[in-house]
Amino acid sequence: xxxxxxxxxxxxxxxxxxxxxxxxxxGKDTSWKKQPRKMSLDTIDILVKRLLExxxxxxxxxxxxxxxxxxxxxxxxxxxxxxxxxRDNFDPEKYPISIQTNGALLNNDFLDxxxxxxxxxxxxxxxDKRINDISRLTVKGSSSFxxxxxxxxxxxxxxxxxxxxxxxxxxxxxxxxxxDTYQFFKSLDVPSMDFLLQDGNRDRLPKGKESLTxxxxxxxxxxxxxxxxxxxxxxxxxxxxxxxxxxxxxKSFKEGKGSQSFGILIIETDGEIRKNDTLRSxxxxxxxxxxxxxxxxxxxxxxxxxxxxxxxxxxxKPSSKICTSCPDVNVCGGGxxxxxxxxxxxxxxxxxxxxxxxxxxxxxxxxxxxE
Numbered sequence: 001x002x003x004x005x006x007x008x009x010x011x012x013x014x015x016x017x018x019x020x021x022x023x024x025x026x027g028k029d030t031s032w033k034k035q036p037r038k039m040s041l042d043t044i045d046i047l048v049k050r051l052l053e054x055x056x057x058x059x060x061x062x063x064x065x066x067x068x069x070x071x072x073x074x075x076x077x078x079x080x081x082x083x084x085x086x087r088d089n090f091d092p093e094k095y096p097i098s099i100q101t102n103g104a105l106l107n108n109d110f111l112d113x114x115x116x117x118x119x120x121x122x123x124x125x126x127x128d129k130r131i132n133d134i135s136r137l138t139v140k141g142s143s144s145f146x147x148x149x150x151x152x153x154x155x156x157x158x159x160x161x162x163x164x165x166x167x168x169x170x171x172x173x174x175x176x177x178x179x180d181t182y183q184f185f186k187s188l189d190v191p192s193m194d195f196l197l198q199d200g201n202r203d204r205l206p207k208g209k210e211s212l213t214x215x216x217x218x219x220x221x222x223x224x225x226x227x228x229x230x231x232x233x234x235x236x237x238x239x240x241x242x243x244x245x246x247x248x249x250x251k252s253f254k255e256g257k258g259s260q261s262f263g264i265l266i267i268e269t270d271g272e273i274r275k276n277d278t279l280r281s282x283x284x285x286x287x288x289x290x291x292x293x294x295x296x297x298x299x300x301x302x303x304x305x306x307x308x309x310x311x312x313x314x315x316x317k318p319s320s321k322i323c324t325s326c327p328d329v330n331v332c333g334g335g336x337x338x339x340x341x342x343x344x345x346x347x348x349x350x351x352x353x354x355x356x357x358x359x360x361x362x363x364x365x366x367x368x369x370x371e
Contacts, residue, residue, distance in 0.1 A: 002304045002313055004054055005262040006063045008277075009047065011082065012038045012073035013269045017102050017144055020135040021171055021199050021207070023281040023338075024069070031285075038074045039269045041081055043295075047267060048085045050295045057301045061094030062263075066119070072105040079110065083117035092118040098166060100124065102136070103151030104144055108158070115160040122166045122194075123152055128184050131176045152188060167192025167236065174208040174216055178223035185235065192236040195224070197356075199281050202342035202349050212352060218359030225363060240364075246331040247364045256336045259329070261316045263304060271295040273303050275312045282341040315347055322350045331364075332357040 013035035015025065024032060039047075054062075064086060074082065086097060097119040106121070114121060126132045129145040138144050155165040168190050170181070185193040197217060200206030208216050221240075228234050242257045252258030255276075266274040266287065273293045279286040293303055303309055318324065318334025334340065335351030342349050351357065 002309055003058050003060060003263045004062045004265060004300060004304060006065060006264045007051065007300075008065045008067050008264065008266045009082075010035075010039070010068060010266065010268050011066050011071040011079070012069040014038075014073060015068055015070045015102075016073065016104055016139060017070070018137055018139045018141070020137075023199050023278060027281055027284075029280045029284045029286075031288075032069075035272075036269045038078060039082070041078070043269070043271045044078075044082050044085055046271060046295050048089060050300050051086075052089055054300045054304075055090075061091075061096075064090070064095055064097045066097065066099045068100075070102055070105065071099055072101055072110060076109055076113070080113055083113060083119055087117045096120070098122060100169065101151075102144065102148065104138075104147040106151035106154060108154060111154060111158050111160075111164060114164055115158070118163070120166040121155065121164050123148060123155070123168050124170070125152075125168050126170045126173050127176050127181050131173050131181070134173055134175060135171065149188075152190070156189065162191075165191060167194060169194050169196065171196045171198060172217060172220060174220060178220050179227050182224060182227040182231075186231075190235055192238060194238045195221075197339070197353055199338070200352050201282060201339055202345075202352050206352065209352070213355050215355050215359045217353060218356030221356070221360045222363045225360065225367070229367060243331060243360060243364050244368055247361060248369060252333070255316055256333065257331065258333045259317065260333075261313045263309075263313060265300060265303065267295060273298065273300070275309075276337075278336060278338045279312075281338050282347075283343075318350070319348050320350050322354075328358060328361045331361050 013032050014037050020026060099114065099119055099121050101121060101123060103123045125148050126136055129143065132145045133143050136144050155161060158164055168185060170193065172195050198206035200209065225240055228237055228240055242252050246252055246258050252260055255262045255264065264276045266277050268274060271294045273289065273295060275287045275289065277287045289308055315337040318329065323329050323334045335353055335357060337347050339351040339353055340347045340349045
């Protein structure tokens with residue numbers, strides 16, 4: 001049976017922002033509209049039961065990620081019930097809980113809860129106001145920037161700040177230079193800044209990418225790497241740390257890099273069990289299992305033992321001959337499956353970011369070594 005490495009819990013199926021690049025709400029898949037707006041207490045009880053069952057099936061712990069939509073839309077009472085239920089049963093060291101939030105609803109009541117039940121917080125923010133407002137507006141079309149900065153300030157003032165604030169997560173915006181972006185986040189004194197590539201695939205090029213062979217994002221990440229390595233007191237950049245570690249022969253700790261596969265399940269607000277939901281940007285229903293299992297009547301180990309789960313886990317490893325014969329494949333891992341999609345060949349392609357990955361990896365190997 002495959003191992004569960006990460007369970008991503010959709011505590012809410014709606015969001016208070018309307019980000020233009022969101023793969024959940026801006027794609028063709030509108031199944032979220034049929035989901036309950038937030039997870040019920042009864043569903044939380046069943047979820048905890050299913051997670052406890054899984055601990056008897058594997059000795060290794062797993063990460064618990066609260067996500068959405070916007071996870072804080074669960075509300076303070078619902079969040080307290082969920083976190084208490086989890087922490088009554090799952091040790092913080094073996095089963096870390098993290099929350100990915102846009103920060104707009106964050107307040108001290110939430111922070112005190114997160115501190116009490118040992119749940120860390122990552123804030124989604126793309127850059128300064130001009131850059132963040134490109135894609136991350138509220139549902140009413142106004143800027144979310146000031147509320148997010150206020151949330152970061154609250155985090156930094158909290159007595160448990162060093163544990164609570166894990167850092168920021170950004171989608172790369174080519175409208176800002178890597179240098180300006182890095183210096184902006186440094187000015188916020190964040191402990192870590194991580195970056196995601198824009199959504200896209202072989203048939204639908206990411207924003208700002210001119211062709212499959214162009215390297216706009218590769219050049220941006222190389223510039224970021226140079227800023228990072230030349231800083232005498234840098235903040236962490238996890239995705240660059242992964243590339244450096246893998247280039248030196250180490251292992252990856254998360255999906256999307258390296259040759260390892262990770263067992264990931266998504267739990268929707270109604271309890272439905274799904275594949276990694278980033279797949280939904282490939283085509284409508286890509287993250288559905290063929291049998292629409294739900295924690296209310298199905299254990300997690302049944303899904304993890306299924307051939308379909310094994311198949312989707314194998315998607316993390318590239319199958320294209322171009323990838324398997326490439327000397328960089330043990331570093332880039334072929335990239336995330338969603339970036340490999342084409343209507344003609346499915347996921348059996350190099351990533352739309354292949355040229356970008358190659359440029360960054362060559363620069364890493366030049367600067368820090370590696371084969």
